[in-house]
Amino acid sequence: MKKFINNPEEVVNESVEGFIAAYPNYVRKLENARVLIRSQIPKDQKVAIITGGGSGHKPAFIGYIGEGLVDGVAIGEIFAAPPADWIYKATKELDMGKGVIYLYGNFSGDKMNFRLAKTLAEADGISVDEVIAYDDIASAPKENINNRRAIAGEVIIWKIGGAAASSGLNLSKVKEISEQAVYNTRSLGVGTNPPIMPESGRPGFILAKDEMEIGVGHHGEPGIKKEKIKAADEITSYIMNRILEDLPFRSGDEASVMVNGLGATPYQELFIVNRKVSEILSKYKISIVITYVGEYFTSLEMAGFSITLTKLDSTLKKFILAKADSPLFKQFDLNK
Amino acid sequence: MLIDSINFKEILIKIAEAIEVNIAYLTDLDAEIGDGDHGINMNKGFKKIKEQLVSFNVKDIGEMLIISGKVLLNEIGGAMGPLYGGGFIKAGKMLKGKIELDKFDIYTLFSSMVDSMNSIAPAKVGDKTLIDTLEPFIVEYKSLIYTNDLLSSFGGALAKAKEGMESTKDIISRVGRSSRLLERSKGHIDVGAASSYLILETIYKYLIRFKGDKD
Numbered sequence: 001m002k003k004f005i006n007n008p009e010e011v012v013n014e015s016v017e018g019f020i021a022a023y024p025n026y027v028r029k030l031e032n033a034r035v036l037i038r039s040q041i042p043k044d045q046k047v048a049i050i051t052g053g054g055s056g057h058k059p060a061f062i063g064y065i066g067e068g069l070v071d072g073v074a075i076g077e078i079f080a081a082p083p084a085d086w087i088y089k090a091t092k093e094l095d096m097g098k099g100v101i102y103l104y105g106n107f108s109g110d111k112m113n114f115r116l117a118k119t120l121a122e123a124d125g126i127s128v129d130e131v132i133a134y135d136d137i138a139s140a141p142k143e144n145i146n147n148r149r150a151i152a153g154e155v156i157i158w159k160i161g162g163a164a165a166s167s168g169l170n171l172s173k174v175k176e177i178s179e180q181a182v183y184n185t186r187s188l189g190v191g192t193n194p195p196i197m198p199e200s201g202r203p204g205f206i207l208a209k210d211e212m213e214i215g216v217g218h219h220g221e222p223g224i225k226k227e228k229i230k231a232a233d234e235i236t237s238y239i240m241n242r243i244l245e246d247l248p249f250r251s252g253d254e255a256s257v258m259v260n261g262l263g264a265t266p267y268q269e270l271f272i273v274n275r276k277v278s279e280i281l282s283k284y285k286i287s288i289v290i291t292y293v294g295e296y297f298t299s300l301e302m303a304g305f306s307i308t309l310t311k312l313d314s315t316l317k318k319f320i321l322a323k324a325d326s327p328l329f330k331q332f333d334l335n336k
Numbered sequence: 337m338l339i340d341s342i343n344f345k346e347i348l349i350k351i352a353e354a355i356e357v358n359i360a361y362l363t364d365l366d367a368e369i370g371d372g373d374h375g376i377n378m379n380k381g382f383k384k385i386k387e388q389l390v391s392f393n394v395k396d397i398g399e400m401l402i403i404s405g406k407v408l409l410n411e412i413g414g415a416m417g418p419l420y421g422g423g424f425i426k427a428g429k430m431l432k433g434k435i436e437l438d439k440f441d442i443y444t445l446f447s448s449m450v451d452s453m454n455s456i457a458p459a460k461v462g463d464k465t466l467i468d469t470l471e472p473f474i475v476e477y478k479s480l481i482y483t484n485d486l487l488s489s490f491g492g493a494l495a496k497a498k499e500g501m502e503s504t505k506d507i508i509s510r511v512g513r514s515s516r517l518l519e520r521s522k523g524h525i526d527v528g529a530a531s532s533y534l535i536l537e538t539i540y541k542y543l544i545r546f547k548g549d550k551d
Contacts, residue, residue: 009380054414080377080414109415112456116409116418199376200363 001201008199012055012077019062023327027065030093033086036062037072037094047165047174048072048094051103051158052087053110054079056195057218059328060155060297066326069162070103078197078300079204079219081109087117091126099127099171103161103178105150105218106134127171131178133157135187135308137246138215138223151218152260152297153185153308156320159329160310163322181316186243189223189306190235191216193264195299204302214238216262218299232269236276239307244284249311251285256292256320258308263298265305270294273305289317290334337486337547340436341395347542348389348404352382354538355531362534366527374416374527381412381420395435401428401445416528418456419466423449439486446474461500464507466528473497473536487543494540501525501533 005011016036020029028039035052051061052074061073072090074082091100100121102114111132118128134146135153161178169177191213194203204220207213212235215223230238249255259274261267274293281288289312297306312320321334339347355362355378362375385404394400405424408417430448431441450470459465461472477493484492504526 076413077377077380080412081417083410083413083417085410086413108457109413109417112415112418113413116422116456197363197376200359202360202363 001196001198003196003198005198008201011198012075015055015058016062016075019327026327027062030086030089033089034075034082035072035086035090035093036065036075037090038065038067041071041094041096042067042166044168045096045098046168047098047171048091048096048100049103049158049162049165049174050074050087050090050094050100051154052076052082052090052114053105053107054081054219056300057297059295063328064155064158064162064326066324066329068159068166068322068324068331069326069329070158076109078199081107081113084113084116084120087114088120091117091121091128092124095121095126099129101161101165101171101174101178102128102130103154103157104130104132105154106132106146107149129171129175131157131161131175131182133182133185135182135185136215136217136223137186137188137242139217139221142246149217149221151187151189151308152258152306153182153187153310155260155292155296155329156185156256156258156308156310157181159324160316160319163319163324166322167319177315177319180313181310181319184247184311184313184316185308186246186310187258187306187308188214188239188242189216189218189260189262189304190214190239191220191262191299191302191304192229193301193303194220195263195302197300204299212304216302216304218262218297220299220302232272233276236273236307237280240277240280243307243309244280244286247309247311249284249286249309253286254289254312254317255281255286256290256310256312257281257288258292258296258306258310259294260292260297260306260308261295262302262304262306263295264301264303267294270305273307277307290320296329337543338436338438339397339442339486339543341397341400343542343546344397344400344437345389345394347539348382348400349386350542351535351538352379352386354534355379355382358534362527362531365525365530374531377412377414378416378531381408381416384411396432397434397437398428398430398432401425401431404428415457416531419453419528420449422456423452426452439481439489442486442490443474443478443481446470446477450474462507464504464526464529466526466532468504468507468526469497469501469529469532469536472500487547490540490543494536497533497536501529504529 076082133150409421480489
């Protein structure tokens with residue numbers, strides 16, 4: 001294992017400390033929990049957005065704490081859900097009287113802990129709701145859509161849900177819009193090299209040198225199948241076909257695009273992928289509202305990428321184009 | 337045979353040590369169809385329990401379970417935090433005030449643990465989870481305790497737990513992270529079933545060693 005770490009057991013703590021040192025104007029840590037929240041909570045009351053999950057996904061989750069995105073993050077161990085107690089403490093700290101919404105990914109550990117936290121917070125009289133992302137089409141057939149896991153589509157849900165909360169909408173409205181974002185988002189990824197778990201020094205999955213895992217999850221979970229690696233255009237076309245037919249997307253639709261690197265794939269290759277994505281969308285007469293190419297939700301040093309498309313109606317379009325300002329995601333208000 | 341506070345503390349410490357020794361085994365099982373973090377997080381949790389128990393002098397076994405459960409629930413997270421943590425707390429509440437456990441208390445401990453797990457994430461035998469180990473254990477143990485002593489009941493039930501764990505190898509998983517793999521999950525033992533078997537086996541080994549002076 002070649003990693004720049006000190007004590008393998010302190011990887012998450014030390015990384016969080018370095019993050020706070022880099023962005024003291026954006027985030028601060030709660031005292032008795034590994035939770036980061038916005039250093040300045042907005043003065044005008046709004047619905048608070050909380051997320052969380054396992055570590056190892058930078059810029060997710062803590063990179064998205066800021067205006068127009070999420071207000072607080074409970075930080076778990078590498079690839080493992082944060083404890084309910086921390087999510088509860090984040091909820092207590094961030095409730096501004098307008099309620100709290102949990103926007104997180106569909107994983108059994110996260111669900112157990114977020115739901116326990118919700119029960120605890122509700123006992124204190126805080127209104128809490130949740131929207132769970134399930135964008136990875138590789139992880140279950142469409143008939144069983146609620147069993148799908150989340151991958152990079154979560155970032156789009158935070159972007160849209162976060163902007164909706166920032167605009168002053170109430171809890172039920174923020175929930176409705178976030179659910180619309182989930183419903184209209186589809187992703188599919190491919191992995192070529194596993195992440196190495198810092199504490200064990202072992203790979204998260206095993207793949208032959210010339211193979212790729214189609215439908216790989218954000219923790220290295222196996223997906224649809226293992227295959228010999230293909231050229232960028234060929235695998236991109238396969239992924240795009242699967243995504244387009246799943247929603248389905250139709251000609252005349254407006255959509256956002258995210259080509260997300262999983263940690264060890266160069267931007268150069270991500271742009272080669274995006275070249276094909278835009279060509280395919282243009283062929284199907286689907287217009288691109290905004291494109292994000294880069295590392296938005298990684299899996300340690302996993303190599304590979306995912307593509308996420310979100311179908312946008314006028315409401316979702318307004319919120320995806322709204323201003324966002326967090327340590328690792330900044331966007332001007334593009335509605336103007 | 338009775339298990340007193342000192343024995344119980346030693347059992348929890350033995351479990352922590354058994355998990356530490358088996359990190360690689362559990363992690364590799366998890367890497368085949370999960371995400372490879374199970375052994376690491378279980379180890380982190382039980383290591384903290386060990387630290388807590390060594391520094392505290394608690395006689396009440398129920399309290400010991402509650403303290404241990406809170407460590408898992410509040411500091412570990414993952415799926416195992418709520419499952420084992422909630423399970424320990426529920427069992428601790430049921431056994432509150434006890435300074436020694438008889439064979440019926442051991443039944444209460446495991447059955448209330450499984451009740452708690454089922455209330456958090458319902459699963460039944462055949463779903464390829466830790467329930468495939470624990471449920472057959474409890475059923476067999478209950479049928480044995482009325483006519484057998486603690487040790488032989490536990491031993492008989494452990495054999496069923498082992499069969500249950502091994503049966504997960506041929507099951508297509510329906511619950512949890514590996515459930516999305518459908519037929520690809522076949523051929524691998526569920527890591528939760530494996531770690532819960534490891535816990536039961538560790539307890540049994542401890543009981544055998546102490547049989548002599550406890551009968």
